[in-house]
Amino acid sequence: MNWIAIAVTFKLALFTAAVLLIIGLPVAYWLTFSKWRWKFIVESVVALPLVLPPTVLGFYILVAIGPHSPVGRFYSDVVGHPLPFTFEGLLLASILYSLPFAVQPFAAAFEQVDRRLIEASWTLGVSKLKTFFRLIIPLSVAGLITGAVLSFAHTLGEFGVVLMVGGNIEGETRTVSIDIYDEVQALNYAGAAKTALLLLAVSYGVLILVYAMNRKVWAVWPQR
Amino acid sequence: MAAALTVDCRKTFPGRFTAVAQLSLPLDPPRVLILFGPSGSGKTTLLRCLAGLEWPEEGRIQFGSTTWVDAASNIRLSPQARRIGYMPQDYALFPMHTVAGNIEYGLSDLPTEARRERVRELIDLLQLQGLEQSKPAQLSGGQQQRVALARAIASRPQLLLLDEPLSALDVPTRAKLCGELRTLLKQLTIPAVVVTHDWAEALTLGDIIAVMSAGQILQVGSPQEVFSRPANAEVAQIVGIETVVQGQVVANDNGLATLLVNGTTLKGLGADVSGSAVYVCIRAEDVLLEQAGRGVTSARNHLSGLVTDMLPQGVLVKVTVDCGFPLRAVITRGAREELGLETGSVVVAAIKAGAVHLVPRSG
Numbered sequence: 001m002n003w004i005a006i007a008v009t010f011k012l013a014l015f016t017a018a019v020l021l022i023i024g025l026p027v028a029y030w031l032t033f034s035k036w037r038w039k040f041i042v043e044s045v046v047a048l049p050l051v052l053p054p055t056v057l058g059f060y061i062l063v064a065i066g067p068h069s070p071v072g073r074f075y076s077d078v079v080g081h082p083l084p085f086t087f088e089g090l091l092l093a094s095i096l097y098s099l100p101f102a103v104q105p106f107a108a109a110f111e112q113v114d115r116r117l118i119e120a121s122w123t124l125g126v127s128k129l130k131t132f133f134r135l136i137i138p139l140s141v142a143g144l145i146t147g148a149v150l151s152f153a154h155t156l157g158e159f160g161v162v163l164m165v166g167g168n169i170e171g172e173t174r175t176v177s178i179d180i181y182d183e184v185q186a187l188n189y190a191g192a193a194k195t196a197l198l199l200l201a202v203s204y205g206v207l208i209l210v211y212a213m214n215r216k217v218w219a220v221w222p223q224r
Numbered sequence: 225m226a227a228a229l230t231v232d233c234r235k236t237f238p239g240r241f242t243a244v245a246q247l248s249l250p251l252d253p254p255r256v257l258i259l260f261g262p263s264g265s266g267k268t269t270l271l272r273c274l275a276g277l278e279w280p281e282e283g284r285i286q287f288g289s290t291t292w293v294d295a296a297s298n299i300r301l302s303p304q305a306r307r308i309g310y311m312p313q314d315y316a317l318f319p320m321h322t323v324a325g326n327i328e329y330g331l332s333d334l335p336t337e338a339r340r341e342r343v344r345e346l347i348d349l350l351q352l353q354g355l356e357q358s359k360p361a362q363l364s365g366g367q368q369q370r371v372a373l374a375r376a377i378a379s380r381p382q383l384l385l386l387d388e389p390l391s392a393l394d395v396p397t398r399a400k401l402c403g404e405l406r407t408l409l410k411q412l413t414i415p416a417v418v419v420t421h422d423w424a425e426a427l428t429l430g431d432i433i434a435v436m437s438a439g440q441i442l443q444v445g446s447p448q449e450v451f452s453r454p455a456n457a458e459v460a461q462i463v464g465i466e467t468v469v470q471g472q473v474v475a476n477d478n479g480l481a482t483l484l485v486n487g488t489t490l491k492g493l494g495a496d497v498s499g500s501a502v503y504v505c506i507r508a509e510d511v512l513l514e515q516a517g518r519g520v521t522s523a524r525n526h527l528s529g530l531v532t533d534m535l536p537q538g539v540l541v542k543v544t545v546d547c548g549f550p551l552r553a554v555i556t557r558g559a560r561e562e563l564g565l566e567t568g569s570v571v572v573a574a575i576k577a578g579a580v581h582l583v584p585r586s587g
Contacts, residue, residue: 116316119277122303123310124330125379134329138320 001194004171005179009156012087012175016094017152020102023095024147028106029132047100054097058164061093065165090166090173097161098151105150109143110136146210153206157199227251229383229415233273233283233293235439243439245270245280249432251288254415258430258447260423261462266439267419268313271385274417275310276303287383306383309376309414313388315368317360317375323347324356327374346374349408365393366401373405377412384409384416390425402428403584410586423465427451427503427583435459448503452550457537466508466542466552470585473500480577488548491524492580503583510579511553513543514572515563524577527551531569534560541565545573 031043049057065072065083076082083089113136121131137144159177166173168182176199183192229249236242243266249257259267272278273285276292279300285293292301303310317326324343331339347353350370360368369389376384389405390398406428409416420426426433427447434444435454442462443455451468454460471485473494481494485504492504512521516528529547536542541560545551551573555563565571 114316116312116314117318119275119303120310120312120316120318120375121329123275123277123306123308123385124375125304125307126330126332127304130332135318 001191001198002174002176002179005174005176006195006198008087008171008173009175009177012090012094013152013155015091016098016155017102017148019091019095020098020151021144021148024099024102024106024151025137025144027099028103028110028147029136031103031107032110046103049097050100054158054160055164057097058093058161061089061096061161061165065089065092084165085167085169085173087166087172090162093161093165094155094158097158098154101150101154102147105143105147106140109140109146112143113139142213146214149206149210153203157203227288228286229274229288229417230284230286231270231274233280233285233295235269235273235278235280237269237439241266241439243269245273245439245441247434247441247444249415249417251415254413255431256409256416256418256429258426258433259417259419259436260426260430260433260450261421261436263421265436267421267436268387269439270436271387271417271419274383275308275385276301276306277310307379307381309379309381309384311372311376311384311386311389314392315360315372317368317371319360322357322359323352323363323371326360326371327378329375330379342378346378350374364397366397369393369401373408377414381414384412384414386416386418388419388421391420391422399424405429406584406586423451423463423505424581424583427468427505427585435462437462451505452552464507465505465581466554467504467506467511467550469504469549471502471504471582473502473582481582483580483582486548488527490527490575490580491577492582493578494582499584501585503585505581505583506551506575506579508542508552508554510575511551512574513545513553513555513559513563513565514574516570516572521574522576523574525573525575525580527573527575528570529573531565531567531571534565534567543571545571547573 027046031039031046062084063069065075067073067076067082072083083092117135118131121135122128126134157177162173162175162178168174168178176195180192180195183195228251232246234242234244249255259270261267269278273280280293280295282295284291291299292306293299318329321329327346328339328343331342334342347356350373352367352370352374355363355367360371363371390402393401402425409429418429430447432444433447433450435442435450437458443450443459448468448470450459451463451465454463460466469485471483471490473481474484475482476494479493481492483490483492483502483504490504512523527547529545529551531543532546532550533544534541539557540554541557543553543555543565545553553573563571
């Protein structure tokens with residue numbers, strides 16, 4: 001088994017889940033509580049990675065962070081090397097790719113928090129921000145864990161985006177799914193089988209965790 | 225100008241009505257204003273506007289010298305900045321916090337020791353001893369109501385807003401807690417606005433009653449004024465109690481109370497009444513008019529008096545009889561002709577004791 005690829009994959013998944021836990025919260029809060037009439041446009045953008053082929057998403061990210069884009073140039077000026085085909089670039093792509101897997105369960109959990117409790121908190125003099133941390137977050141824990149775990153699991157298995165943005169650099173951007181693909185290309189079915197089994201077991205275990213936690217809340221999929 | 229809560233605003237509900245509210249509640253001494261009316265009349269909306277949870281499209285809400293809402297200059301004070309105690313209809317207790325945790329939720333600015341002290345005070349005041357560590361789901365309806373009240377008054381608000389404070393309770397508990405709530409409101413000396421659709425609650429709790437229907441405030445006045453002298457037929461229909469007079473309980477024999485109302489003795493049902501000062505409330509349709517000198521009936525009260533006023537209302541006639549106090553009755557036109565009633569006629573009003581409702585009032 002390619003332990004280096006496994007380590008890269010888990011690191012990527014962990015970082016992605018952690019970052020999404022932070023940036024997904026305000027996005028989900030806004031999507032849940034905003035009364036803006038064009039909100040659905042933003043909702044659609046967040047959900048886009050669910051339906052877009054990973055290669056298409058990867059292609060746009062690659063162009064957006066490449067040396068010909070202002071973002072890419074700015075990054076390489078500041079950091080000293082370009083973003084594509086690095087772990088950081090891959091992380092950025094993974095975050096965008098897994099965004100709906102975090103934001104949708106978060107938003108669904110926020111939606112379930114009784115508005116009257118939120119209003120009661122406001123009338124008790126507690127600011128909107130503090131109400132978010134003291135009331136909404138504690139009542140949404142199951143949804144937050146679900147979102148983090150799903151984005152973790154989703155990142156573990158990503159392939160197309162990794163190939164487009166990360167390439168296949170050992171120890172840097174070579175993830176488990178790419179490793180399996182390489183093994184199969186090299187006709188090393190035994191090696192591929194071991195790694196595939198590991199990925200299957202981890203993914204299955206993670207989903208068992210999610211569904212066990214949400215038995216009463218969601219039947220099959222985080223509802224929106 | 226004395227400090228007052230003044231409301232003058234308008235809010236449109238597409239497809240329903242435009243709510244218009246104009247009223248003023250003097251803040252000193254603190255009084256209890258009742259928003260009274262059928263469900264859907266806009267009481268809760270008005271209360272939520274006062275809480276800062278909803279916004280009128282036009283108009284102003286002024287609390288003393290502070291402007292809470294001024295649509296014209298786009299002032300919208302947040303609920304956090306209003307220093308209010310708000311109790312929604314179903315209490316909205318925080319399910320993950322204990323009783324003590326709920327009460328101290330809004331006190332996080334206080335130092336720990338002061339906060340604990342305040343929670344202890346409120347636990348004592350609302351008789352919640354022993355329940356400090358219980359979760360809301362483990363409490364009875366009455367206990368939940370008291371926790372919600374304790375939480376609402378914890379940070380010493382300058383205005384208390386209660387939305388149907390007793391409607392989530394079963395009937396026996398409601399009568400008991402209504403009296404307790406009245407005592408508490410008097411004790412707290414915080415001005416309060418209370419929403420209710422129950423006339424007994426309105427009479428028990430209120431110093432001033434505003435009768436609402438379809439988003440309009442139809443009449444504002446003292447409980448007795450509003451109930452016995454409704455401004456128009458609509459108010460009369462909403463309040464539904466035509467005779468409300470002050471009386472004294474002089475004896476209480478297992479719930480059958482003997483009352484004195486301006487020299488006239490009455491029998492009424494007073495099982496829930498503790499003090500002696502009461503409002504005596506009688507619906508006009510519960511009053512039977514008969515000619516003087518008729519036989520014995522099962523009704524416990526036979527009051528003779530003079531007809532002072534007759535007001536035809538469709539097929540009915542609303543008759544006011546002076547039997548020491550003005551008593552209102554509705555009879556049909558036919559009955560009026562049969563009895564030969566005119567202004568000045570002597571008549572006997574028969575009322576069953578069960579139709580004489582007693583509501584405690586402050587002496």
